Amino acid sequence: MHDPASLRLESVTVDFGGLRALSNVSIEINPGEVVGIIGPNGAGKTTLFNVLSGLVHPTSGTFYMGGAKRNWPKPHELTQLGIARTLQGVGLFNDLTVNENLLVGASHVERDNFFKSLLGLDRNKQRHLYEEAQNLLAELQIAEYARELASSLPYPISKRVALARALMCKPSTLLLDEPAGGLGVEDIEWLKEFVLRFRSEKSVLLVEHHMDVIMNVCDRIYVLNFGELIAHGTPDQIKHNPLVIAAYLGNEDGE
Ligand SMILES: Nc1ncnc2c1ncn2[C@@H]1O[C@H](COP(=O)(O)OP(=O)(O)OP(=O)(O)O)[C@@H](O)[C@H]1O
Ligand SMILES: [Mg+2]
Structure with a gap:
């Protein structure tokens, strides 16, 4: 930090x-x-x-x-x-899940090249980012939405996801x-x-x-x-x- x-x-x-x-x-x-x-x-x-x-x-x-x-x-x-x-x-990426939105919040993963840039990271880094995302979702009390598409979220949850995404970096x-x-x-x-x-x-x-x-x-x-x-x-x-x-x-x- x-x-x-x-x-x-x-x-x-x-x-x-x-x-x-x-x-x-x-x-x-x-x-x-x-x-x-x-x-x-x-x-x-x-x-x-x-x-x-x-x-x-x-x-x-x-x-x-x-x-x-x-x-x-x-x-x-x-x-x-x-x-x-x-x-x-x-302002979430509606076609991505909550998890994926958080990974895009980490500086290493690019929105336009999501899967390619994620796969380009070594496995440890991927796992680390994923764990960080789960920790943040738990901290913001929205862990159960991790696999939902951003477009399907209730409005207050999507605001929290946006917050979690900002915290990823x-x-x-x-x-x-x-x-x-x-x-x-x-x-x-x-x-x-x-x-x-x-x-x-x-x-x-x-x-x-x-x-x-x-x-x-x-x-x-x-x-x-x-x-x-x-x-x-x-x-x-x-x-x-x-x-x-x-x-x-x-x-x-x-x-
Ligand atoms: N990209 C832009 N092009 C032209 N005018 C703009 C642009 N962005 C904002 N404005 C104008 O600048 C002024 C300030 O807008 P701004 O969005 O910063 O206000 P705000 O205080 O955030 O308002 P709100 O509380 O409604 O969000 C407004 O008159 C708005 O119409
Ligand atoms: Mg404004």
């Missing part, structure tokens, strides 16, 4: 054509912290998440890792950097985009405990609409509105921040 490094995104601006999705946004994630990103729909949360996961290249801005400036990560570099992510929605930083989205009360409770357990060794960046989750598990929270950072602080500070309250009320009125 990688030692967690601090991650810092400084003055990030993202333009999609004429639309400025992020404007001069700076955030940092320190080792062992759970950092939340909240904001109304369209505020730029996923865009920021995508910048950090290499899916969106920012128009301007600087990335620091462990205090050192470096190029923006590319998706295939994330594992090396100790970063793993789950996407908004589920032993990240030191986990990026989660709306992990509680669409879950019921019990699964949300489970998720909160999971994040708190995970935090003892690693860092988490959590994009989430569920205030209950955010307020209970985050050490610090950043608030975006229309692509701008309007507040930053502890859950208590954020709860009482008038700009945050106004942004959310404004959004409710508009819907």
Whole structure:
């Protein structure tokens, strides 16, 4: 496992054509912290998440890792950097089983060449990866689904599989985009405990609409509105921040 490094995104601006999705946004994630990103729909949360996961290249801005400036990560570099992510929605490979999805999460196995790259590994390595996958599935309490096709899973189970797949590369930083989205009360409770357990060794960046989750598990929270950072602080500070309250009320009125 990688030692967690601090991650810092400084003055990030993202333009999609004429639309400025992020404007001069700076955030940092320190080792062992759970950092939340909240904001109304369209505020730029996923865009920021995508910048950090290499899916969106920012128009301007600087990335620091462990205090050192470096190029923006590319998706295939994330594992090396100790970063793993789950996407908004589920994003599993539907035509693969749960086990196979987890093996793809390990850096050695390629999605496009699944069986060939798996068979290309020596038997010990194959067995080791398979055991790791079973351990993770057991830890996430979904072991009985190992042989099911991803397309056949109940939604909350597929969200856990996505989490297990992200953990296969032993990240030191986990990026989660709306992990509680669409879950019921019990699964949300489970998720909160999971994040708190995970935090003892690693860092988490959590994009989430569920205030209950955010307020209970985050050490610090950043608030975006229309692509701008309007507040930053502890859950208590954020709860009482008038700009945050106004942004959310404004959004409710508009819907
Ligand atoms: N690839 C893209 N091309 C053009 N515009 C985009 C693209 N991705 C996002 N946007 C726009 O950028 C803005 C920010 O979108 P983003 O998905 O980051 O918001 P969000 O805060 O994640 O919202 P939600 O809570 O609904 O997930 C929105 O206006 C969105 O329409
Ligand atoms: Mg989003």
